[in-house]
Amino acid sequence: MSAAVVTRFAPSPTGYLHIGGARTALFNWLYARGRGGKFLLRIEDTDRARSSPEASAAILQGMAWLGLDHDGDVISQFERADRHAEVANELLAAGKAFKCFATQDEIEAFREAARAEGKSTLYRSPWRDSDAASHPDAPYVIRIKAPSGGTMVIKDEVQGDVRIAHEQLDDMILLRSDGTPVYMLAVVVDDHDMGVTHVIRGDDHLSNAARQMMIYEAMEWPLPVYAHIPLIHGPDGKKLSKRHGALGAQEYQLMGYPAAGMRNYLARLGWSHGDDEFFSDAQAREWFDLAGIGKSPARFDTKKLEHLCGQHIATSENAALQQELLAFRTAIGENNLPDVKLALLSDAMNCLKERAKTFPELLEKAEFLLVDRPIEPDEKALKSLDPVSRGILSTLTPHLQNASWTRDALEAATADYADSNGLKFGKMAGPLRAALAGRSVTPSVFDMLLVLGRDEALARIKDAAQEHG
RNA sequence: GGCCCGUUCGUCUAUCGGUUAGGACGCCAGGUUUUCAACCUGGAAAGACGAGUUCGAUUCUCGUACGGGCUGCCA
Structure with missing residues (x-):
């Protein structure tokens, strides 16, 4: 009897909802929804300087557009700082963590020297096994005592077993000298407390998984199932960045792609179910599984997105499509249509939807019914x-x-x-x-x-x- | 530098040792046609490279190249 599935999406609120993030959210949503599980949302806002409420709102808006509904309240990681500190102190009391009085200058000097000699820059704190009596009255950080001598095996559902020698792991910081928790601690504590069973995230976190596992093991908490998915690249194969054009989910919304088409395309990017290309949400939920996720990064292809969107528009139910079309008009700042026009639009939906790939195209074909006499011919x-x-x-x-x-x-x-x-x-x-x-x-x-x-x-x-x- | 991950048509992918390496987008040619499209038919197009294991490798192992990630008192 396996426990219910709980997944989460945990973006940092530093900007809009990135297209890669949207796909990560989609995978988590699909996995949970397809298994009667829960899909939670947590905002990783512990870095106060780079977090903004506007960004949080943009992310929420993007998810709402994509129809990725989450269970429960949105959790703010920042607000849980006390609990994170509590765990750090628990580890300290258990002797699994220690106070480190090394200053940042000392550490930086160590790294520079190590780099110069071509040696590992992993910091070995001299305070790890120091006596409490020798502790100065100075600021300190709390670091975990990294295990040594063995190997950490990340049993990843996408990447397979990934082995990382304990020597590669350092006594990472849990609590900063100002008492605030560091990301590695916060994710683990939050995921544990939230009951997350499956961590599906970008593979830029693969190495971090080993670090995070140190905390799970020290706390003797059960590990979640990991699935590190490859990132999405730009059309040129490079990491997605500003110069690739549209990156935010909201930009795609404003370009008039229907959410269903976007979901279909995104799901297909990096995940497959045999030769199935065009499918409904219901099918996606039924078919989605971790085993179908590919290992290599995918490139974003607008042409294919458009094709799928055209298919979704053509097969949409008229009333729902019209509602979405009107929502699009509102999103791009158009005025509401009078009832007469709405009625005409509704009558025309059948012939309009057959051949449009985006809402602007749909609107272009609908223009004949939106204009009034006398008509100004182009x-x-x-x-x-x-x-x-x-x-x-x-x-x-x-x-x-x-x-x-x-x-x-x-x-x-x-x-x-x-x-x-x-x-x-x-x-x-x-x-x-x-x-x-x-x-x-x-x-x-x-x-x-x-x-x-x-x-x-x-x-x-x-x-x-x-x-x- | 160290560690880790990846590499099948232009792109997204199927294949879980034996296939004429399949599908989709795009592209090209033709068809349909009432504009834009949509649609139909056909076509070109791929296993990074080099070893090894094996009767047989796209598939398993190793190396090389290339791409990516991590290596923070960022997330």
Whole structure:
């Protein structure tokens, strides 16, 4: 009987939600949600100078957009400093940690000398086994007593067994001289107290795992299952950085990628389930497991993201898609749409969603229903409204007026008209499109005719036939 | 410098000793077509390098190269 799964995402609030962080959060979320477990969120804000509430808010916002809901309250690591200190003191009392009075200058001098000689820069504190009686009345840090002589084996679900000799581990600091805890201590104590069973994080923490294991062992706490996932790189294979363009989850939101597509793409980046490429959240939750995570870093590919997003938009349920589209409009600062337009949009959703990869594309195709008469044709549309074309519109109008306003009837009417006038259908569709939408990127003319309705459509055609004459 | 991790088409990946090395995005060609797209068919495209183990290595081992991480009183 295995205990319930508890995972966590633990970002430091130094900026927006990084795309790599978003994927780490997604993996943790998927793992917990797929197993009926809990997904916790902890903000690692112990470095006060580099933490900001704005960054925390941005991270929360990014996760909300991606739909990565967490269980329980958001935990602030900083607020748990007392508990961290308590553990450090417990270790001190048990003789598993010690007070070190070495000054930072001394340590720095030691490292410089070691580097110069090409020797290990791991600091060996002379205070490790010192007598309390010899302790000066000076500031000190608390360091853990690193084990020696053996090997630390990190049993990693992604990387396999990683062995690190105890000699590679130093008597790391637990508590700074001002009494505040250091990150290594804080993570371990928090993960333990929060009951985290699976630590899924970036592999930049792989080496740290060995250091953290020293604390678990000293406290005789059970180890979590580790899974260190490779980082995401830029298109050039280098570590993702500012010059690679968009990095924040929020930027992708503002570019109009649907969250479902983003989740799908991110999940697929570094994780696989056979040949499955396009899948729903439900499938992802069911399929996701640590064994499917790859070992090598992946590069971010916008083209594939777009493709998947197009698939998700096309298969979205209309009402939900419309809601998300409206949320996108709000996010980019557009005004709310009046009810009439909402109704039209809802009617048009079926024909709009088939061919758009992002929300801006969806909106571009929807523009025909968002504008009001008189329509200002754009340059391309204007070219389709030359005198000849306007003539076509004029003579076509009666045929449309007489048709019952159904797709079949409209198709028949236009086909008949084109036929009897010796016109190719496209010759007529162009002007019609320009008249109805004032632009060239639109849904099919029949879709527009039906969505707009007889009166509005005929009025627009009439406008176009008469204008610019 | 020391320690650790990684390396299959351009990109994301499948393969858990025996395959014509598969799929997806992108790309190229063709088709469909009412604009932008979408869609359909076909095509080019890969095991970093070198040893070893084995009847047989992309797969296991070692080395080299390249990339990455850690090596803080940062997280």
